[in-house]
Amino acid sequence: xxxxxxxxxxxxxxxxxxxxxxxxxxxxxxxxxxxxxxxxxxxxxxxxxxxxxxxxxxxxxxxxxxxxxxxxxxxxxxxxxxxxxxxxxxxxxxxxxxxxxxxxxxxxxxxxxxxxxxxxxxxxxxxxxxxxxxxxxxxxxxxxxxxxxxxxxxxxxxxxxx
Numbered sequence: 399x400x401x402x403x404x405x406x407x408x409x410x411x412x413x414x415x416x417x418x419x420x421x422x423x424x425x426x427x428x429x430x431x432x433x434x435x436x437x438x439x440x441x442x443x444x445x446x447x448x449x450x451x452x453x454x455x456x457x458x459x460x461x462x463x464x465x466x467x468x469x470x471x472x473x474x475x476x477x478x479x480x481x482x483x484x485x486x487x488x489x490x491x492x493x494x495x496x497x498x499x500x501x502x503x504x505x506x507x508x509x510x511x512x513x514x515x516x517x518x519x520x521x522x523x524x525x526x527x528x529x530x531x532x533x534x535x536x537x538x539x540x541x542x543x544x545x546x547x548x549x550x551x552x553x554x555x556x557x558x559x560x
Contacts, residue, residue, distance in 0.1 A: 399510040400519040427474035
């Protein structure tokens with residue numbers, strides 16, 4: 399899910415929380431991290447900085463810190479993989495992703511509960527429509543416990559190629 403109001407939907411959310419900053423080892427990520435650290439320092443937001451150099455480091459860093467944090471800010475890492483599949487986080491973990499790498503994984507774009515993308519949506523991302531990629535499983539295989547709100551995609555979804 400793309401975040402449009404960074405102050406309201408990102409900064410105010412993490413303002414009174416402990417945050418894990420998982421930062422790639424490239425110049426763009428380090429500069430963005432330095433800016434975010436200055437903001438966190440001014441507002442006395444507690445954070446832990448963890449440098450990552452690849453997918454294995456990202457996975458290891460998350461496993462080491464998942465019990466201590468609910469909010470994870472990923473800078474220049476994580477946007478172009480299915481993060482939930484790779485990390486297998488608990489349902490209450492929230493990931494804020496600020497990443498310049500393209501393409502952005504469509505599962506990250508359409509996850510509106512745990513993945514929050516701090517990426518300009520009007521960039522030419524080439525993200526296909528939800529209905530072109532996923533179909534909601536609404537057949538009789540359910541136990542019937544889910545509500546039929548209809549306004550949001552179902553929690554159960556499959557890619558057409560699966």
